[in-house]
Amino acid sequence: MHSLLVAPFLDSFLLMRPGHTAGAKLPRRRYDELTGAPQGAPVPVWLVTTAHQVFGLDLSGRSLDPTVLVRQRSPHGYVRASYELNLGCNYDCEHCYLGDRPFDGLDWTGREKLLHIMRDAGVVWVQLTGGEPLIDKYFPEVHRLAHELGMMVSISSNGSRLANPRILDVLTTYRPYRLTVSVYGATEESYDGMTRRRGSYRKFIKGMDAAHEANLPVQLSVVVSERNADEVDAMVAMATDRGFSHHVYVNMSPTIHGDGSVLVTQSAEHLRERKQFTGCNAGHTFFHSDPHGRASICKIGRDDAIDLMAEGVAGLSRLGEVADRLMLRNGGCSGCALSGSCTVCRPLAKQYQQAKAPLGMYCQHGQRKEVNA
Template identity: 45%
Template sequence: MHQVIATPQDEKFAIYRPGSPRAVQLSRAFYSELADVVAADRPVPAWFISACRQAWDLDVSGVPSREAVMVRPKTELNYSRATYEINKFCNLNCKMCYLPMRPLSGVDLEGKATLLAMLRDAGVVWLQITGGEPTVDRDFPAFYRMAYEAGMMLDILTNGTRLHSHLDLLRECPPNKVTVSMYGATEDAFEALTRTRGAFKGFMQGLEGAKAAGIPLEITVLVTKDNAHEAEAMRLLASDYAETVTVCGTISPTYEGGGDPLAQQADGWVDRSEIFAGCPAGHTFFHVDPHGLVTMCKVGRENPINLIVEGLDGLLRLPGIADAQMLRTGGCAGCKLSKTCRVCRPLAKAHQEAKAPLASYCQHGMKEVTA
């Protein structure tokens, strides 16, 4: 199996090592040389050996080139990132979940392999595997390994409660990172929010196992009205297991515009501090649901493209679909302060369909901003 990945990134080239945040920038000439070396099964060049040693303290001298580096080819499509919702099913029943329904359904392992091949051919290098809860999907281990062997840098978005079951796999095939959501610092708060007995024990077992295995963790502390009293305790607990801890208190509707999750919003925890300056969703990034339907992101799910039926040609329509969803329409049409908006249009639309209070998604929070 490969040690590092050499890949195009837009018009640039780079080498990445799974499990490490460091990267080595490549010239086009060096990238082409690596591709030729691997194709001919020749020894890797001296500059490559030196670069790996300096960047990762990795010795690839004497290692067959195909085991030292996987060279990803340049593709016609300009997609470098994607999220794959492997299944909507979750072993928890969180009160604030943005998924309106969580069925145990989706394509089989053969279908997942087909989707993965298309993601690879679309140029995807950075793949986030999400859900539902991805680690409870029966095909998760096989799909994860296939994606790793395809030369992808893998992120996992998880609640952490089943993470301990996959530690051997993650040690053998290191992820880029594992992002774990935290719902409480104590069993009572955690299980009140997730409505699942034994969830906190599984969560802590996952954190302990990942730390012992050296798996890179990031933790997102999600503050709701059920656990707001533990916000600081959650932050401190998370910092024992992860270098990066993000505290988030903004609750969203379901992506279909259902308002039930908004009842979990804690007072004083809505954060709309940064101006929305656009995002690459639909242009260099896309989302895939369990059935192979592609949308600009997990929130903007209008006009999905059936990737299995249409193939890669279907992705050519995605930028136009994404741009249409970003237009200020509905309740935001005519807003005089749209250039200072802090919410993307698909998320604002979900709030509007949920009949959410204006202050919950618009920092202006008053009707006078419209013409």
């Protein structure tokens, strides 16, 4: 198993340690030196020094292979991706943006193929998500292979399976870059009420304690709803008391199918004015894959998805064009005088419009009147 990873990233070359946030940029000549090193070559002196300075690792006397995994350049230029292993979940959260959550996805052969496609596309950072990825029967194998292929893995989870010995074993053996865990309440009543699963709060607490003991890189995503709005400080304390970082999430979204019924869970008091949307790399250097290997520009803009199982990595050559088309201000946004300072992308605005959501949730035209009422 490699201790360090070297990979092209856009116009630079990165030196990383799997499971850690520290890293360094390498000049092209150093990257070329590593890719051209002969079989059995030792770790060069400059890299021994850098590894000790940045990561505290002693690589003296070690062979370059397998100590350092050097990723090859990709002509496709995709450096980040997210992968929904399975939409199935052991919760039934009242705010879930997925809507229907069927237990369905690729077999193991298909998943191996998809991960190799991601590697060939140049993906360095991959997010494993769901549904709930940790209940997927192939999660350990997917996580391990992504690591072995030279990807920095992040995971989005509800934390309910973190105390499972098999899950803990794979996460401590192949440490993720980040483990983002959603928290839905600081009390059993609010948490179980939001997930609509009795006992989910107790599983969450057990998972958090196990992750803390294993020193996993957890970040809590504090999900604020009408149900738990008076528990925000207590949920934040769940993170700070364990030494976890945290992010407070307050703006609910319609489902990916444009169903607005989930918006009733929004805490109007906590609805936050979004920053101006100035563009993103969706479809150009980032893509999303659903459980069947269909690539879209992101989790929100899923129209015109590309079947990677049928087309392979070459299919991604069309995704940039799809992204540019989906970002056009059309439909209900055509001719808007405020579009230059809009706070949401076009795919997200489309979902709000399909859901017939109040303008104040996503559009400046109704924001002040409806949010401050």
